[in-house]
Structures are given as C-alpha cells and as structure tokens.
Amino acid sequence: MLASTAFVSTPFINPMIDPAQVVSIHPYFKVHPGKLEAFKALLPEMIAKAAAEPGNLYYGFTVCDDVVFCREAYAGAEALLLHVASVDPIIQRALQIADLVRVEVHGAAGELAKLKEPLAPLQPSWFVFQAGVRR
Numbered sequence: 001m002l003a004s005t006a007f008v009s010t011p012f013i014n015p016m017i018d019p020a021q022v023v024s025i026h027p028y029f030k031v032h033p034g035k036l037e038a039f040k041a042l043l044p045e046m047i048a049k050a051a052a053e054p055g056n057l058y059y060g061f062t063v064c065d066d067v068v069f070c071r072e073a074y075a076g077a078e079a080l081l082l083h084v085a086s087v088d089p090i091i092q093r094a095l096q097i098a099d100l101v102r103v104e105v106h107g108a109a110g111e112l113a114k115l116k117e118p119l120a121p122l123q124p125s126w127f128v129f130q131a132g133v134r135r
Contacts, residue, residue: 019132022057023080023107023115024073025124027100031066035097039068042094046070049086055079068098077107077114084119 031039043061050059050072057073074080103124105115112126 017057017075019129020108021076021111022073022129023077023105023111024071025080025084025119026072026102026104026106027070027122028102029068029070029094029098030101031068031098033066036063036066036068038097039094042090046087046090049090050083053079053083053086056083067101077111080115081118 029039040063047059047061050056053074055075056079057075059070059072062069062071072083074083100122103119103122104127105112105119105124106127106129107115108129112128116126
C-alpha cells in the first residue's frame, strides 16, 4: 500500500525547462461508493509508469472525500501523449470504479495545439499559459 507521504525519486531532467514547453494535465476522478481503497491500490502502478518516463516533470495524487486528483506535468506535448498511452490500461481499470468528471490541460498555445485532437475524447478545459516565474 502506498503511504500518504510516499515519493518515487527520479533525477530532475533539466532545471531550466522553458515554461512555454511545459504542459500539465489535471484529471479529477469521482470514485464510486465503497471503492476508494481499490482506486488507491492502482496509484503505485500509475506512479511507477510516470517515474520511468523521461519527459515527466512531476506526478502525484491528492484526495478529497471521494474525489482523486492527479497533478502531473511534462516537458512538452509529446511527453504528455506518451504518458497517456503508457497509463491507458491502468486508467481503463480505474474507470470501472470511478468516473472521470473533469480534465484540465494547461500549457502554451503551441503545445496545447498539438494535444487538442488526440485528447479531444477527454473533453478537457484548455488553459493557455500567460505568465510565470522560472527559477
């Protein structure tokens, strides 16, 4: 079982990633009654997939009552699409015990344009990067 403070350490790819290239996807799952522990049991498998992906910048889950939220970002649209393909079999199992109630995709307009067609079935809300801080 995944402890509430568990992290998988991976080397940081590039501390100077251009914010204009970073894309993040934010799915919200509403877990069916009595299935939260079964859903949480899938998290280590998803985390292991993300940890092995070179374009993954961060990946984590938060829970509020029966809603599970995944916070994740990637070094560009291509890396996000590779992740979506990688975790799809696990997500299909998750969708047997939860509903995908909201998806947000955040990033620069150019990166979002690469995602609009392949992610269209998820019906995401698209958030275009405007300004930020880079350390």
